[in-house]
Amino acid sequence: xxxxxxxxxxxxxxxxxxxxxxxxxxxxxxxxxxxxxxxxxxxxxxxxxxxxxxxxxxxxxxxxxxxxxxxxxxxxxxxxxxxxxxxxxxxxxxxxxxxxxxxxxxxxxxxxxxxxxxxxxxxxxxxxx
Numbered sequence: 138x139x140x141x142x143x144x145x146x147x148x149x150x151x152x153x154x155x156x157x158x159x160x161x162x163x164x165x166x167x168x169x170x171x172x173x174x175x176x177x178x179x180x181x182x183x184x185x186x187x188x189x190x191x192x193x194x195x196x197x198x199x200x201x202x203x204x205x206x207x208x209x210x211x212x213x214x215x216x217x218x219x220x221x222x223x224x225x226x227x228x229x230x231x232x233x234x235x236x237x238x239x240x241x242x243x244x245x246x247x248x249x250x251x252x253x254x255x256x257x258x259x260x261x262x263x264x265x266x
Contacts, residue, residue, distance in 0.1 A: 140178050141170075154188050163188055186255045193262050204246075204254045209261055211242045219265050227264065234261075 141147045150166065157163045167185055170177060177185070194202055198217030203210040213219065224242060228234050233245040242265075246257045 140174055140181055154184070157188060157192065160189070160192060163192065183251050183255075190255065190258050190262070193259070193266075197262065197266055199262075202258060204258050206249055206254070207245065207247075209244045209246055209254075209258055210237065211244075211261070211265075213240045213242070215240070223265060 138144075138147070141150065150170070153166055154163070157166065163185065167177070170181060190202060194200075194211075197219050198214045199211050199219075200214045201210075201212035203212075224236075228236060228242075231244075235243050237243040244257070244261050246254065
């Protein structure tokens with residue numbers, strides 16, 4: 138609210154962010170934010186980082202990501218593009234990664250701050266892609 142004080146403008150930006158379909162659209166919104174409101178504060182950077190992860194996850198057929206300080210939970214769509222054999226190999230090689238039901242993958246992390254969690258999610262998504 139300090140960065141973008143107008144509630145209507147803020148809601149409009151949230152809606153546009155949630156409907157972005159590719160990286161170029163997201164970068165266009167980021168440029169607009171900087172042009173209109175100045176340097177991005179930490180909260181705005183975190184919001185954009187979250188949407189970058191969302192776009193990457195969508196390309197892999199992941200419908201939801203839950204990331205806490207202790208774990209990352211990936212919820213796969215039924216038509217995911219991720220190779221199941223690759224996931225099985227990953228689970229067998231890394232003791233911190235386990236299946237959690239038929240369409241979920243859980244990875245233990247130690248990411249106290251938001252940046253560490255974002256990087257952990259990005260790393261996991263790159264590993265399975």
